[in-house]
Amino acid sequence: MIRQILPIIAAACMAPCLAAEGWLTDMDAARKEAAERKKNLMIEFTGSDWCAPCMQLRANVLTKPDFQQEARKNFVLLELDYPRRKKQSAEVKAANRKLAEQYGVTSFPTIVFADASGKPFGGFVGGRPREDVMKAMQDALKNKEALQMVEAEVAKASTDEARAVALMEVFKLAPRDYVDNFYGDVKAEIKKLDKDDKSGLKAADIRAARLQKERKDVQDYLTGKMTAKTPSAESLQAIRAYPDRTSFFRNPGRI
Structure with missing residues (x-):
């Protein structure tokens, strides 16, 4: 049994x-x-x-x-x-x-x-x-091989500059959609070693933060101006009345 x-x-x-x-x-x-x-x-x-x-x-x-x-x-x-x-x-x-x-x-x-x-x-x-x-599938396997090769270069790097260059190659090969969650340590070390921001990662993070804030500002503005029951004409008027912030994006370096 x-x-x-x-x-x-x-x-x-x-x-x-x-x-x-x-x-x-x-x-x-x-x-x-x-x-x-x-x-x-x-x-x-x-x-x-x-x-x-x-x-x-x-x-x-x-x-x-x-x-x-x-x-x-x-x-x-x-x-x-x-x-x-x-x-x-x-x-x-x-x-x-x-x-x-x-x-x-x-x-x-x-x-x-x-x-x-x-x-x-x-x-x-x-x-x-x-x-x-x-x-x-085959492209992914090739990319993994390339990643392993540049990761070996990172391990062999004898100076901060060489390490930053090798890490940047890892960053370039990392799938874009997974950088923040799985390659955040690589990005953080590049920013730490790359004091002059030759990689542009620090500037990119600043622009991304500003864009995120702008999106939140827009969402907050529209939430305060309209609801699902707001007539179309009033909604359109509220959208047109939103402050013009294009100059903000023409000068991304301005705080």
């Missing part, structure tokens, strides 16, 4: 971590497997029961045996689902929500190629045919 029950218990324990087509569904389990097998992660952020491009990508590419055979040479496959009708435990919902925030996911499907720790080195957003997905 015990021998008959054990396989059932084991299957029930494994089910939450394994998607229907062999994709893992738990980040910790995927990281562990990737580290043990010295592979990377291919992370799929999907809305499996409502997102049409997600369903097409999965049906036409991600579940195909030939694609999975090729992908598994270098990647552990991880599906993070955000369904609307399918049941999920509160723990899975919370964990997936946190990961979506960490990776800055704003639309589905989003595919992230990352190392075993979860640090991205490539990815794409939206549905794509098999050829494009394969190309994106």
